[in-house]
Amino acid sequence: MLPSPGYAEQRDFSMTIEEVSINVAPTLTAKVFAFNGQVPGPLIHVREGDDVTIHVTNNTTLPHTIHWHGVNQIGSWKSDGVPGITQKPIEPGDTFTYHWIADRPGTLWYHCHVNVWEHVAIRGMWGPLIVDPKNPTPLEKKVTRQVIMMMSTWESAYADRYGKGGNPTDVTDYFSVNGRSFPLTQPIRVKEGDVLRIRMIGAGDEIHEMHLHGHDQLITHKDGYAQNNPSFVDTVPVGPGERYDAIVKMNNPGRFIFHDHVDSHINMGGMVGGPITVIEYEGIPMEDWYVWKDHAYDPDFYYTESLAKGYGLFNNPNLMGTAVEQTRRSR
Structure with missing residues (x-):
């Protein structure tokens, strides 16, 4: 059972993982695994103590997970997103539901935890997770x-x-x-x-x-x-x-x-x-x-407008990639 502070809001989101290409530089186009088809992934903006559920569907040809980097997963270790330790990877075509409490505020982020040396280091599988504090500092x-x-x-x-x-x-x-x-x-x-x-x-x-x-x-x-x-x-x-x-x-x-x-x-x-x-x-x-x-x-x-809109999941069409033709790949 997850702890649920009395001031918590229920946040329920859905995301997909897509195979797209993006123009990284004038001389470089890269194939990436993109959350909701964009790099970086959509902004997830919640408040400290919120009860967060995220349904993730894998539309790529390889398995993936999401690790919520900075969330301590108190009472929710099965949502930590580490393949072979906390869950089976999300296979192509499958959906996995993560459920956790935003237990610590601050600038956090999320990323894949399968083959991180490729998927995170050079395939764009990351996005921002901002948790506003219940009691912000004077600064x-x-x-x-x-x-x-x-x-x-x-x-x-x-x-x-x-x-x-x-x-x-x-x-x-x-x-x-x-x-x-x-x-x-x-x-x-x-x-x-x-x-x-x-x-x-x-x-x-x-x-x-x-x-x-x-x-x-x-x-x-x-x-x-x-x-x-x-x-x-x-x-x-x-x-x-x-x-x-x-x-x-x-x-x-x-x-x-x-x-x-x-x-x-x-x-x-x-x-x-x-x-x-x-x-x-x-x-x-x-x-x-x-x-x-x-x-x-x-x-x-830089997510300036999205951050000003309050809480939710925010996409940016200008960060979207172009779909690539899928072929079956080895792991």
Whole structure:
């Protein structure tokens, strides 16, 4: 029997796992296993103590599970999503129902736990899980705008072949934020006076050193846990599975790059790419030479609009991939 706090809400969601391809970079298209057909997967936004049920249908040709990374699964260990330990993998065409209490707040995430070296490291099988605290900190109450940034890795040698890659001798040569490499990423648009909360998630297989120009990042949470003594940094090392929350005062109008400071991560075959975005302040003119002049804008690329809508499961059509022809594959 799961514990159920008196203030809990019942949340019931359904998700699928699809085989699609996405354009990671101008020079890289990758076949992925995508939750609801998109990379990253849909935002799941709930409140501390909520009673969550998620029905997952596997529409791919290989088995999968979902691990809810950061949920302690108190009284619900069979929903931890580890094949051969807590459940049988979800076979192609089958549905598995996960049921758990959102027992700890913070920036969490979910990902496959079958062949993680491939499915998570280079196949995009991850998405954000945000659990709002019952009692937010004074700093959290000041936030006016939020973004989620999931850093990840890719291997071009196996981008077109399922069932390959992720081995110790393989080479990761593309890097992304929210499944896209600059310039296919999006800006973060703000107004002077905004208080921005940046939720960074290490979804790939390497450390990303995230550096913001022109502003200090106040690290308020680590792996979902509020820090007793928040501290300012200008570069955040986000390792595999790690999460950092930074609160930043938007008090320096202009345009400022926010990028991975591992130099090889922003080299896409001699071109600038990788986990890069730009803080764009409202009212700053865009010169003709600016790289994102007339760039098609998606205000929900970092889940900003979805986070503002309240609780639920939120898809983003602009993150959807293109269905690939399925063939039977070996495990």
